[in-house]
Amino acid sequence: MSDGINDFYSSLKKRKSHIETEYRSLTPVSFQRFEEAKKVLPGGYTRDAVIRHPYPNFVTAAAGSELVDADGRRIVDFCFNATSMPLGHSDPRVVEAVTRQLGAGTSLQTMTGRETELATTICQRLASAERVRFANSGSEAVMLAIRLARGFTGRDVIVKFEGSYHGTYDDVQWSVSAPPERLGSPDRPACVPESAGLTANNGRTVVLPYDAADTLSNWMADNGDQVAAVLVEPMANRIGLVLPEPAFLQAARQTCDAAGSVLIFDEVIAFRLGYGGAQARVGVVPDMTVLGKSIGGGFPVGGIAGRSEIMDLTRPGHPDRVTHPGTFNGNPVTMVAGRTTLEAMTAESHDRLNATAEALRQRLRDIFEGLPLQVTGAGPMFKVNATSRDIRDHRDAVTVDKTWESLASLDLLNKGLMLTTTLRGCISTATTEDQTEALLAAFSDIIRT
Numbered sequence: 001m002s003d004g005i006n007d008f009y010s011s012l013k014k015r016k017s018h019i020e021t022e023y024r025s026l027t028p029v030s031f032q033r034f035e036e037a038k039k040v041l042p043g044g045y046t047r048d049a050v051i052r053h054p055y056p057n058f059v060t061a062a063a064g065s066e067l068v069d070a071d072g073r074r075i076v077d078f079c080f081n082a083t084s085m086p087l088g089h090s091d092p093r094v095v096e097a098v099t100r101q102l103g104a105g106t107s108l109q110t111m112t113g114r115e116t117e118l119a120t121t122i123c124q125r126l127a128s129a130e131r132v133r134f135a136n137s138g139s140e141a142v143m144l145a146i147r148l149a150r151g152f153t154g155r156d157v158i159v160k161f162e163g164s165y166h167g168t169y170d171d172v173q174w175s176v177s178a179p180p181e182r183l184g185s186p187d188r189p190a191c192v193p194e195s196a197g198l199t200a201n202n203g204r205t206v207v208l209p210y211d212a213a214d215t216l217s218n219w220m221a222d223n224g225d226q227v228a229a230v231l232v233e234p235m236a237n238r239i240g241l242v243l244p245e246p247a248f249l250q251a252a253r254q255t256c257d258a259a260g261s262v263l264i265f266d267e268v269i270a271f272r273l274g275y276g277g278a279q280a281r282v283g284v285v286p287d288m289t290v291l292g293k294s295i296g297g298g299f300p301v302g303g304i305a306g307r308s309e310i311m312d313l314t315r316p317g318h319p320d321r322v323t324h325p326g327t328f329n330g331n332p333v334t335m336v337a338g339r340t341t342l343e344a345m346t347a348e349s350h351d352r353l354n355a356t357a358e359a360l361r362q363r364l365r366d367i368f369e370g371l372p373l374q375v376t377g378a379g380p381m382f383k384v385n386a387t388s389r390d391i392r393d394h395r396d397a398v399t400v401d402k403t404w405e406s407l408a409s410l411d412l413l414n415k416g417l418m419l420t421t422t423l424r425g426c427i428s429t430a431t432t433e434d435q436t437e438a439l440l441a442a443f444s445d446i447i448r449t
């Protein structure tokens, strides 16, 4: 790394203690709440995605695109719970639908019809969706999709890609955030466990490089007959919200067809790309799609949509039945919140939101011109990457200066703007022009100091 680049990153790092002192002085109540949390939650947390140094901000209220924290500060939200809420917080239409359902029962050991309605909405807009099942998280949905693919093909091996996060199921917790020294060869990455305590891999999960069409085709030509499923994000979230070359997803489709393997798109986040999800945008139709986040309108959800031939394995009486119980599957509160949200997100709303986000990404690129900061993202989502490398895959993504990113994120929070600690963000239909202007001004300020 050249000295100029180091100098750029170190000028913010020199302000570390000032930024942290300011944060502490703005958030004494959050500090207090965190001290209380530490007494009963390990390290003070019950969710990894909210970890922040020196401690997390506690939020007590949210409406539209604004949060109020425990210290009474108003903060503009650019996270929307990891892209879950395209309409922002407490949208009146969602609140009304949910309130009506609260009065009609929240948790019932019967069908309600609300699950049929959300499934119908999903089938109308997602090309791969002939049948849908609901779960309570994206992780559960990934687990069922894999079980279905294994049940359908009678094979065991799952292919996933280096740097892709697909939730917490053991079989996908491999090579998500593997550090540079453990990556192995670029064509055949090492399979690096993401956590202690995982079930031994024993070749059940194979890791290949993201966005490498030829590597995938060659590997599948030799090994495809063992492969139950290729699980791929049509937009890679952890890598930096990047879209692969069209040839990569086309190769995934062709090789799965040739090998008789199931192609699964993980659109837990990528569904936010537009009305028909990522698959409409990339022009490749998978056999199954995993959904989550935004289809629950702010409530816990997972969804698996796909070809009836595969999905019907869950049908009662199927001779090779794949079971899928779950106390809260299809719970009516989530179902009405999800349906109301999806119906409000018309094709025009998606297009408008995406155009606003594209303008924001472009303005950020202009501000960062000549600096070692890359702006990536698609649809309503964006990420600022502290690196001078173009980001295409995990090996590019691991070059980011994480310390710079998390300090910049804390500095933004001091200025009343919330992105993740890795400078990921998205906008909702509630985000205003004043708020995006404030974000641009804050970034201009951060790079000047």
Ligand SMILES: Cc1ncc(COP(=O)(O)O)c(C=O)c1O
Pocket (backbone or CB within 6 Å): 082, 136, 137, 138, 139, 140, 142, 165, 166, 167, 168, 233, 237, 266, 267, 268, 269, 292, 293, 301
């Ligand atoms: C692409 C992707 N797949 C799966 C998941 C898991 O979803 P959940 O956190 O609802 O279990 C996530 C969560 O961030 C995700 O980003």
